[in-house]
Amino acid sequence: MTLKTLLCAATALTLSAGFAQAQDKTLTISAYAFAQDEFSEILYKPFEEKCGCKVVVETGNSVERLAKLEANKDNPVIDMAVMSTADAMAASRNGLIDTVDTSKLTNFDKLYDVAKDPNGDGMSVGYTFYATSIVYRTDKMKIDSWADLLKDDIAPHIAFPNITTNQGAPALYMLGKALGSDNPDLQVPIDAVSKKAGDIVTFYVKSSQLVQLMQQEEIWAAPIGRFSWAPFTKLDLPLAWATPKEGQTGGMNVMVVTKGSKNRDLALEFMDYWLSTEVQTKLATALVDSPANSEVKVSDEVANNITYGAETAKSLTLLPASVSLDNRDAWLAEWNAKVGQ
The missing domain is CATH 3.40.190.10 (Periplasmic binding protein-like II)
Incomplete structure (x- = not known):
């Protein structure tokens, strides 16, 4: 070779x-x-x-x-x-x-x-x-605080996330902050939601159902993740993304x-x-x-x-991961006992 x-x-x-x-x-x-x-x-x-x-x-x-x-x-x-x-x-x-x-x-x-x-x-x-805030009808209401969701003239027109969803605990946490409670046990906001449970249109488990509810005017507002916002912009309705004074989660x-x-x-x-x-x-x-x-x-x-x-x-006020892990079971038990869904 x-x-x-x-x-x-x-x-x-x-x-x-x-x-x-x-x-x-x-x-x-x-x-x-x-x-x-x-x-x-x-x-x-x-x-x-x-x-x-x-x-x-x-x-x-x-x-x-x-x-x-x-x-x-x-x-x-x-x-x-x-x-x-x-x-x-x-x-x-x-x-x-x-x-x-x-x-x-x-x-x-x-x-x-x-x-x-x-x-x-x-x-x-x-x-x-991603941010979580509130999509709402600007011709029907004004959202300046997470607590506005539970006002007598607004609660009958909202959908709120079920505690089992990714948006549930963060939305409750921000609602609690608006009500003066920073406690991760979420008892204050869950109790507040329970008192309005009969007025709230639905406790949703899939954000995809909200677009249809909004289009049919069954709801005027709902806490959602920003990734769900795009379909709402295609509706021929006066909708806005809220910037509550407590911040977004x-x-x-x-x-x-x-x-x-x-x-x-x-x-x-x-x-x-x-x-x-x-x-x-x-x-x-x-x-x-x-x-x-x-x-x-x-x-x-x-x-x-x-x-x-x-x-x-x-x-963004993000709920710490340790808080979610340590309190998940207690949140669900509290929710089931008071809200019942």
């Missing part, structure tokens, strides 16, 4: 090995099933091209995904995951996730303060959040790194890419996620359909 042939063979072997290594470089993530086509186009595929790796996405609801993390605790198959702050806190308490080394996230300083360490334990980083989704992940550095690289101004702008423009990156700029039309801007971020 000639020297030239040997060199060609060696080069081919090196290229083949390099290709195999790239193919073997796999990041497995756990995510919500929501908008996966958009995430694939905007996030997963571009990252694969950038890192020369493969991104494997496992989806499911929160219960299923947490159960899988627990089942594989000793030999994790998931490298990183996205979830709610409450689920992240539960995962942390069960020893399923590890500290996020934010020194390796070049986009970390671009985040709104509320997203930098949402649970205060260094175990998660926020990548998207809401929720946040966060990124976590699995404890024992074999691809920790790649997971952090992926998280950093997701938090970049470019990716967060594209996701916001596609109305997939509201940006946690403060440098994102979007059109007025897009901004009107997402949770956006520094002022909004500062105005």
Whole structure:
């Protein structure tokens, strides 16, 4: 065999090995099933091209995904995951996730303060959040406070979230603040709602039903998440998004790194890419996620359909994840006893 042939063979072997290594470089993530086509186009595929790796996405609801993390605790198959702050806190308490080394996230300083360490334990980083406030008919009422929902002339025209929904506890917490109670047991607001339960049109479990109720003029107001706002803007009705004096509440989704992940550095690289101004702008423009990156700029039309801007971020009063976890059962028992739905 000639020297030239040997060199060609060696080069081919090196290229083949390099290709195999790239193919073997796999990041497995756990995510919500929501908008996966958009995430694939905007996030997963571009990252694969950038890192020369493969991104494997496992989806499911929160219960299923947490159960899988627990089942594989000793030999994790998931490298990183996205979830709610409450689920992240539960995962942390069960020893399923590890500290996020934010020194390796070049986009970390671009985040709104509320997203930098949402649970205060260094175990998660926020990548998207949403506001919860009140959509209302401006020709029928004026909403300046969460307490306005229980006024005698307003309560018979509202829908209120059931305690079992994501909007339930946060809305009750803000109502409690308006009534002078900051107690996380929510007894004051639940008691107040119970006294008006016979007047309130419905205690909803799906926000999708509210658009029809509003269109049929069965309701004039309801607490909703900002992600539910867009369909209301299409109604031919004078509707507004309230900015109560007590502020807005809401929720946040966060990124976590699995404890024992074999691809920790790649997971952090992926998280950093997701938090970049470019990716967060594209996701916001596609109305997939509201940006946690403060440098994102979007059109007025897009901004009107997402949770956006520094002022909004500062105005959010988020119910701590630990409070939700520690009080969830007691809230449900109190609600069932007094409101009965």
